[in-house]
Structure formats: structure tokens, C-alpha cells
Amino acid sequence: MAAKTADATWRERAQRVVPGGMYGHLSTRLLPDSYPQFFERSSGTRIWDVNGNEYVDYMCAFGPNLFGYGDAEIDDAYIAQLGIADTMTGPSPVLVKLAEALVAHISHAEWALFCKNGTDATTAAVMAARAATGRSTILRARGSYHGTSPWCTPLQAGTTKEDRSHQIYFDFNDIASLAAAAAEAGPDLAGIIATPLNQHAFLTQQLPTAEYAKAARKICDERDAYLITDEVRTGFRCSRDGLWDDLGAPPDFSAWGKVLANGHSLSVLLGSARARAGAEAIFVTGSFWFSAAPMAAALVVLRRIRETPYLETIERIGTQLRTGLGEVASRHGVGFEQSGPVTMPLWKFADDPDLRAGFFWCSEMLRRGIYTHPWHNMFINTAMSEQTVAATIVAADGAFGALTASRSQLGPNLKLSALLSRA
């Protein structure tokens, strides 16, 4: 009998004291069996599982890692502020400095309201739009993820139908669908919430057209409603500004999180001058929303975003990766689809409805030291280099070869079938 791995031991312990053994987006329940659940250490673009295996991590903690895990300058700023003040009876001036830096940097932003979760920011935006208009109906893109509050969590368990009242769905990038939803809302339209690009799990990623973004802006202008973009995942990964600012459709509210302090707990709702009254009318707060240490870290992040070619770096790395993977997949004759911005890629195989090929290929990549995801978009960070890309291409070459040799023998993907059949 093989010795039990450390990961298996930790899973057993977790099974006893954590719901389902692990919960939320970090559960491996819907990942290949070979994927480890527990990690011991991280540095730069690498993670080490509890079995001692080292990986290049294309998940970047599902987004927060933009400048590399454990970036010294960012963490030093955190630690220095922690030694002065963090969670107090009142805010520190660091909060004002960070709000000023965000307002100076993001085109549509005139104010900032800090919180902890991305969900805190999206929920506050919906509340503020309702408070500002005195109306209730929110239009949202079908399938878009905005967090796990009862109004938005992607599973229905534990929610009531009233939690989703006053919501009308439209199809991302579909102006006619958006217009129909707005017409259905009638005089009760409070706002429109959308991710700036389509980043649905399991699906081909889709960039917005400027026409679509502007149509959303125009509806809000004409109806005196509020436009909300959910930048929690996209923020600073594809632009130094708001993505819809770039498209000529500046939102009234935008929700940000994840990369904001490079992994330290911080999110923020930004808003335009016209959106301020709504934000001032609602009561939202949290025990740690004013903590100064993550804000000190975010000031460093924001300076890097302003002053360094970080964006050009991740775009160059992402482009090299996309090109290299395309070439090697083509050489193997494998239908390999790469969608989304190069800095936030999602990879799928052609003719792979239950992702059995994707699961097999990811497992082969994992064996070769590359942590990729079979159905969620990934992320590029600035700690990656041409060497990272080269190592990934070598691993992909091997993994494509293994897939080609085994594909006809692959059995159905039982892990995903239950979920996909429900969707």
C-alpha cells in the first residue's frame, strides 16, 4: 500500500472540520483528481503543494497575484503600516491618500468606498443605484459572476426567489437583448451591472464591443439610471484604467478587488460625481473595511500601475504564451482554443463537451510542474518571464502528446457531469 501523501492527510483532517472538506472557489471538487487541495508556500509566480511539488501557478490565487506572490516592496509597506496602525477606532490618513490616488488614476472615479470582498463592492453598487433612483430593477448579464451574496450567488441553495427580485437578465454583448431588458424594466430601471468582459467559467471568453458598452451607457443616461461595471476580476489586468472608460462608456460605479493590494484583503467601490449621492445614502460597513495596512500595500500597487510597464510586461508574456501554445497545439493537430485577453486566458479543447480532454491535459501539465485550470480563466503576473513561457511550452508539448496518445481511451468526466447537467 502506498504511503498516504501529506495532501491526503490534510484532506482527511479538513473533511472532519470544514464543510465539504473545503468550500468556495478554492475547493478542488471540480478539478482533476490529481490536483492538490493544500499549499504550503508561494513565491513569485510559484506555489508549492503540501507534498513538496513546485508549480508555475497560472491561477494567481484566482486573480490577486499581479506582481508576484510575496512581493517584497508591497509586503514591506504592509508590515511597516501594521507597525504603526491597522484596524483602529477611526480610519488612518492612508485611507484618504489611497482614495485620492484612485480618483486621480481611474477616469470615471470621483470617490472611493473601501471594503473587503468583491461582493461587498458589487452589492453596495446595486444598493447605491437603488438609493439614488428610488427604483428597484437591475439589469444583469446572464451567467456573469458578481459574488456570493444571496442576490447574486451562482447556486440557488439557501436563497429565496425574493433575493433575486427586481433583476432582469440580458445577454452579454447583445445590444438588442439589453434594450429588451431595459424596456421590460420600464420606469423602475435603477441600473445595469456587467463585467467589462465576458469571463464566464466553462465558456469561451468574449471581449465587449464598444457599441455594446456605449449602448449600456446610453440607456442609463436616457433613463437616469446607473451603470455599474464589475472590475473585480479584470481590474488592472487589461488596462490601467476602467475597461469601459477605454471604450468610451465610463460607468457610474465600478467594483474592484483582488489585485488591489496584490493579495492583501481589500476591495473598493469607485464612483462618478453623479453616483456620490447614492453611495452617501446607504449604510454599509465592516469590522475591517478601514484597516490601514492593506491600504498602504495598495498605494505601492497603484504607483506600480501608474509608473511601471507592468501592463506591457504581462501583455508581452501573455502573447508569447498564446503564440507558443497555439504553435505546439497545431503541431500536434489538437484543436486547442485560447480565448479572452492574453493576460486572462481561458483554454478549451475542441469537441470536448464534458471536458474530459481538458481534465486529462491539465493533469499532464500539473505532472510537469504547471498549474492550469480546465474551465476557469487564468492570469498572467509580472513575476513570469520568457523562461516561464518556455517551460510552459515544453510541458504543453509533452501534455499534448500524451493527450493525443490517450484521447480515444478517455472515459466520461463524472466529476463535472452532475454540475453541467444541472446548468
Next chain:
Amino acid sequence: MAAKTADATWRERAQRVVPGGMYGHLSTRLLPDSYPQFFERSSGTRIWDVNGNEYVDYMCAFGPNLFGYGDAEIDDAYIAQLGIADTMTGPSPVLVKLAEALVAHISHAEWALFCKNGTDATTAAVMAARAATGRSTILRARGSYHGTSPWCTPLQAGTTKEDRSHQIYFDFNDIASLAAAAAEAGPDLAGIIATPLNQHAFLTQQLPTAEYAKAARKICDERDAYLITDEVRTGFRCSRDGLWDDLGAPPDFSAWGKVLANGHSLSVLLGSARARAGAEAIFVTGSFWFSAAPMAAALVVLRRIRETPYLETIERIGTQLRTGLGEVASRHGVGFEQSGPVTMPLWKFADDPDLRAGFFWCSEMLRRGIYTHPWHNMFINTAMSEQTVAATIVAADGAFGALTASRSQLGPNLKLSALLSRA
């Protein structure tokens, strides 16, 4: 013309880039005019405002500060873990160790689900109770604070009436009121949520009777519903265990936060064996819910709670303070009411409906270097000592004297009148 203070300058800057100049529970909008908005530094039981004034801080960051600001051992554990791993693509074993420590320590706890805000934990508890029962109705105590999600935020702005559907209110500590609410819920009763003790802002604090707590437990047992206690504010401040465990009414779910990592961002939903299925059914998560550094800090906090006389310390300090303040108030012939546990006191003046005396007295205390709150409960921490109490009594002596001299001339409290007239 007097030179502008640093606090005034920061307020002006904040007014431009923060909704309302400041938001949430740390806004000074409903505090005396002399109260500073911004703080530069904290250490032990003290805070320093941006004008350079030093205060003994009885607010303890509204709860998180239990072992003193900047506790070296706790913060060192945080920093050490930050150097290894914090927010990653998967959880660290630290999560399992902390879940095990909580399960071993809290009587009713069989599992732990970590999150960031107290609101995250209370909201997940309500969702899990609904998921477990397939029913919707939640009973809640009138006026109790459970966070700022649309289902519970104390102001209505930005919420819809559907956000509060399936909720029935009862009066805290009133068994007949609770029974009536349960009867009204009928077969749709999913659960009961309550703070373990009555800690409403503005009101005299009230300890629960064991009969009341047991009545809530009995209703849930008889109706196959779930009992939820919101320990976010009370946790570890009045007991080493759950407060209703002590009363013989162990809950199915309990929500904790604030002190859990002594100011680092962490909250947790704990639950009984029977509550596990509900927690496993719902989908809740957050970008930073699995971050390891706050959990490493919480392991130190929990060891202190188990192994040191911290509770006896804060109870001794709290008792000395209550006795000393009572004596000096009585000497001044002032009706001064101290309610709540000695470790979580709330102070009010007799015949002071608009709190004009409370505001004046708190301002006088502030001038004397003691930061107290005129309408919210305060907290005792272990960094306080007999010297802290003695200094507070000296300040109170002066402040009571000033109040007695000025009370007949005090004008109405305009700051609070608008709020209180709405309530």
C-alpha cells in the same frame, strides 16, 4: 484665525474623495463635534489622532482589539506566515489547524467556514438554515445588528422590501414574543437568529435569561429549525465558549469575527454536526477568505484564550472601572447608568433623551485623554491595567464636575435629533 488642525485638513481632503467624508461605523457624523475623525497610530490600549493627541481607547476599534493594538506575538505570527504564504490558489494547512482549534474549543462547533466580514458569517448562517430546511422564514430580534447586507442593514436606503421578506421580528429576552413569532412562521420556520446578549446602540444593554435562550433552542428542536447566534461583537469578550453554550442553549450556527485575529481581517461561521449539511449546500466564497496570515494570527489568539487568564483580567478591569465610575458619579450626584457585561459596558445619563449630557461628558472625557462613546457599547482589552482605570476615574471626576456645572445650559443635541426622530 486659528490654524487649521491636521484633522480638519484630512476631513476636507476626505470630503472630496470619500462618500459623506467618511462612511459606516467609523464616521464621526453622530459623535460630539470635538471628536477627531482620523488617527495616526495605535499601541496597546492607546490611539493617537492626527493632531497628536493621545487617548485611552475604550472603543477598541469597535471590538477587534482584545489583546492590545499591535500585540507583538500576534503580529509576528501574521508577518511570519505572510513570508511563507497568504492568499494563494489553494488554502494552507493553517486553515485546517485553525478549524481544528476552534472545533476543539467551542462546545457546539463541529466545523468552521472562514470568511472576512461578520456580515459574511451571519448571511451564510441564514442561507445555510434555509438550505438545510428548504424553508424561508427567519425569526430575528427587533433592533439587533447583524451587519449591512441588504437583508439586515439597519438603514432601509438602497434595499427593497423583498430583501427583508421571510423575516419575523421578536423582542429580545421575551419568550412570549418569540413564541408568537414562531407561531406566525408556521411550517416555514427555517431558523432563529439572535445576538447572545442585547447590545443595541442607544439602549440599555440587557443580558439574556437562560430561560429565553433555552426557549429559542426548544423551538428549533421541536420545529426542526436552526438556532443561530451572532457572536461577532460578544465573542470571547464574556466567555471562553459560546455565550448560549454557557446558558445550556447551544446554537446550530454561530457567527464570529472582530477579535478572532485581534484586528487582522478574519471572521468565521461555526456550526454543529446537524448544521453541516446546510453549510455544504450553499455556495459562498471570497477572494481573501482563505488567506493564511490572519489565520496564523488567530491561532495565537485562540491559544491565549485557552491558556491565559485574559478573561479574568478584562473582567477584573471592567469591574474596577464600573465600581470606580459608579462611586465618582454618585459623589457628583449624577444619574449615570452602566449596563451590559463589565467587559462591554454602555454608559448613559438619566433624564438625557437626546444624549446632550452624554455628548458633553464624552467631550470632557476626550479633552482629558479618554476616548469613550456616547451611545455604543465599549470594550475592555487586556492591555488595560489598574493604572488605566485610575486615570479614567480621575478624568471622569473632572468630566462629571464640568457636566454638573454646565448641564442646565446645554442646548439640544441637533446631531442626533434627526436620527432619533426617524427611529
